[in-house]
Amino acid sequence: MIYQHTSEPPVLRDGAPQVGVHMVDAGAEPFAEVWLTDKPARSGTLDALVWAEDGEYLFCAFRVEKQAVYRQPVRAAYEAAFELADRLGYTKIFRMWNLVGHITRDNAEGMENYRDFCIGRAEAFERWSSRIGSMPAATGIGALSDGIDCYFLACREGKATFLENPLQTPAYKYPDQYGPKSPSFARATYLTQVEEHATNIVYVSGTASIIGDETVCLEDIDGQLDLTIGNIETLISRGNLWLHGIGDGYRIADLDFIKVYVRDAEHLPVVRAKCAEVFAAHANVVYLNVDVCRPDLLVEIEGICRQEIADR
Ligand SMILES: O=C(O)c1cccc(O)c1
Ligand SMILES: CC(=O)C(=O)O
Numbered sequence: 001m002i003y004q005h006t007s008e009p010p011v012l013r014d015g016a017p018q019v020g021v022h023m024v025d026a027g028a029e030p031f032a033e034v035w036l037t038d039k040p041a042r043s044g045t046l047d048a049l050v051w052a053e054d055g056e057y058l059f060c061a062f063r064v065e066k067q068a069v070y071r072q073p074v075r076a077a078y079e080a081a082f083e084l085a086d087r088l089g090y091t092k093i094f095r096m097w098n099l100v101g102h103i104t105r106d107n108a109e110g111m112e113n114y115r116d117f118c119i120g121r122a123e124a125f126e127r128w129s130s131r132i133g134s135m136p137a138a139t140g141i142g143a144l145s146d147g148i149d150c151y152f153l154a155c156r157e158g159k160a161t162f163l164e165n166p167l168q169t170p171a172y173k174y175p176d177q178y179g180p181k182s183p184s185f186a187r188a189t190y191l192t193q194v195e196e197h198a199t200n201i202v203y204v205s206g207t208a209s210i211i212g213d214e215t216v217c218l219e220d221i222d223g224q225l226d227l228t229i230g231n232i233e234t235l236i237s238r239g240n241l242w243l244h245g246i247g248d249g250y251r252i253a254d255l256d257f258i259k260v261y262v263r264d265a266e267h268l269p270v271v272r273a274k275c276a277e278v279f280a281a282h283a284n285v286v287y288l289n290v291d292v293c294r295p296d297l298l299v300e301i302e303g304i305c306r307q308e309i310a311d312r
Contacts, residue, residue, distance in 0.1 A: 001061075003288070004030035007145050010050035010061040015043050017050040019061045021099050022145045023288050031286055035059050035153070048077065049084055058090035058154040066101065066146035068108035074120030074148065075127075081152070082128045090154035091131060094189040095203040096138040099149040103142040104295050114140065114293045115179030117148060122172075122181035134162045135172055138185035139206035139302050141261050142291030159194065162186035163202070163244055165235045169213040178213065178294075187235055190246055200248055202305040204255065207231050208297045215296045221267045224298050225274050236305050250305040252278050258285040258303035265289050271299060 001019050002008075008020030024030050043052035051060040060081055064073050085093060098121070103114045117140070125135060136152065143149065164170050164187050171183040191201045209217050209224035210231070217223030229252060234240055238249025258279060262271050268287060279285055283303075292300045 001033040001035075001151065002030060003033065003286070007063075007143070007147060007149070009063045010048075010149075010151075012043055012045055012050055015041070015052075017043065017052050017059060017061050019050070019063075019149060019151060021149045022101075022143055023099060023290060025144060025289055028287075028289065046084055047080060049081055051084060051088075053088055053090065056155060058085060058088055059151070060084060060154070061149070061151035064148040064150070069111075070107060070113060070116045070148065071120035071123070074117050075123045076120075077150070078121055078124030079127060081150070082124060082132045085154050086128075086131050089156065091157060092134065092160040093132060093136040093152050093154040094160045094191060096136045096150065096152035096185070098138060098140045099143040100140060100293075101143045101146040101148060103140070103291050103293055112179070115181075118179050118183050119181045122184050125184045134160070135184045135186050137162070137187065137189040137203045137205040138183075139259075139300075140183060140185070140293050141206055141288075141300060142293070144290065155191065159192045161190040161192075161244055161246060163188040163190055163235060163240065165231055166240065166243070167211055167231060167234050174213045183293075190241065190244070190248075199306050202236055202250060204232055204235060204301075204303050204305065206261070206300045206302045207235070208292060208294075208300040210297075215294055218296055219298075221264075221270055221298050222274075225271060228299055228301050229274075229278055232301060232303075250307070253280045253283075254305045254307045255279060255303040256283045256306060258283055258301065260285060260287045261290055261292055261300040262287060263290070263292050263298050267298060 003023045007022040010019040037054040039054040041054045174182040189203045209227040236250040
């Protein structure tokens with residue numbers, strides 16, 4: 001994945017999927033996000049899907065080009081991806097990114113692009129509920145040009161536990177004031193590592209200043225940041241993992257590979273300062289100046305936790 005100044009649809013390059021996503025504005029530095037394996041990998045393309053697998057994990061990417069109305073092409077693309085994941089035997093999609101061009105602008109019917117996207121995605125999950133049961137941890141965030149880039153990681157059965165946050169209504173149960181179909185995602189995924197000495201991992205979804213189903217701290221960047229970080233702390237806490245039948249627990253300083261999405265460039269300095277305070281000094285953090293999926297959300301944060309409290 002190259003987070004860059006233009007969009008380049010998924011291709012196989014030297015046997016590896018490569019995708020350029022338009023998520024970085026002209027004044028900021030592009031960066032690469034690389035998913036590595038130490039096992040032999042096999043890759044391929046199938047229509048618009050580009051994928052690679054190593055026997056344990058599947059990576060798959062696809063792009064839905066600009067549409068007057070997204071729901072049908074999004075549903076078709078998601079269903080094609082589910083079919084591939086099912087055929088290759090990776091039926092637990094545990095982390096997904098949806099980079100939606102002009103996410104809060106209207107489509108040709110006057111519906112917000114995000115709500116339009118959510119309809120197609122929800123229909124695909126409904127159709128595949130018996131094979132691809134659970135909704136993954138996900139990010140749904142603005143991209144800087146038209147079209148929607150999606151990519152995901154999937155694994156075999158038995159390793160993934162999907163987490164919710166007791167402070168937040170599950171997104172898939174949001175009432176219809178946020179759109180005709182609720183967003184199809186879990187707040188996080190806990191992955192049990194089977195290898196000896198490997199630590200378990202929590203993939204934290206894009207998280208924002210939402211309590212219940214409501215945006216809180218309107219027009220208050222400091223408040224939204226505090227609530228967002230608090231939501232992540234609750235989600236990864238020992239108590240919440242215990243509620244999900246898991247013995248581990250994590251702290252905000254365990255969060256790494258962090259993406260911080262900031263709607264207004266003017267807020268970047270205060271967001272950077274706060275993040276420098278709460279995240280570990282060695283954490284890998286990138287800041288992206290893009291729209292968030294609700295017009296009233298100023299900031300959204302995602303990341304990956306790896307260090308178990310018990311190990312420290
Ligand atoms: O719709 C999503 O997949 C999504 C997931 C996380 C945060 C967010 O704003 C949106
Ligand atoms: C961020 C967001 O949209 C959600 O958590 O629902």
